[in-house]
Amino acid sequence: MRTRGAILVANVVTGLALGYTVSRIGFGDYAELNRMFTFQDLRMFFTFAGAVGLIICAFALLRVRRTPGRIHAGVVPGAVLFGTGWAISGGCPAIPIIQVAGGYVPALVTILGVVVGIRLCRWANGRYFHLDRGSCGL
Numbered sequence: 001m002r003t004r005g006a007i008l009v010a011n012v013v014t015g016l017a018l019g020y021t022v023s024r025i026g027f028g029d030y031a032e033l034n035r036m037f038t039f040q041d042l043r044m045f046f047t048f049a050g051a052v053g054l055i056i057c058a059f060a061l062l063r064v065r066r067t068p069g070r071i072h073a074g075v076v077p078g079a080v081l082f083g084t085g086w087a088i089s090g091g092c093p094a095i096p097i098i099q100v101a102g103g104y105v106p107a108l109v110t111i112l113g114v115v116v117g118i119r120l121c122r123w124a125n126g127r128y129f130h131l132d133r134g135s136c137g138l
Contacts, residue, residue, distance in 0.1 A: 019094075019097075019098050019101070022094075022098060023098050023101075023102060025044075025047055026043075026044060027047075027091065027095060027098075028091065028095055028098040028099050028102055028104075030091075030099075030104075032044055033091060033095075036048070037087050072131050072132050073129075073131060074125075074131045081117075085114075085117070089107075089110040089113070091110070095107075096108070096110040096111045096114070097111065
């Protein structure tokens with residue numbers, strides 16, 4: 001029987017294992033990510049590509065299908081902002097948490113930036129754009 005507590009424990013254990021693995025691979029290290037984004041060291045790039053390939057295989061085995069629908073206007077600028085922030089900060093929104101846990105205190109600035117960015121996005125969308133939030137939950 002699945003209980004909320006069991007699911008929470010499973011999520012915490014899985015999250016810690018993923019965080020440890022991601023940290024050990026080097027995705028929490030700004031210098032490593034910088035070398036990946038500037039194509040100076042392809043090890044991280046191939047690790048990332050391998051993870052994408054692995055999830056594609058898992059989705060195919062589990063027969064996960066994309067829900068048909070149209071991509072709204074916020075996807076492309078959002079993707080550009082996300083990628084730019086990732087390149088500047090040295091990590092997607094989860095990596096700064098790993099960096100802080102590893103003792104890299106400047107990552108707190110990145111976490112603050114993520115929080116401010118989410119709030120600005122919600123405000124701008126509510127006031128100007130009125131884009132469908134879909135599954136994003138802006």
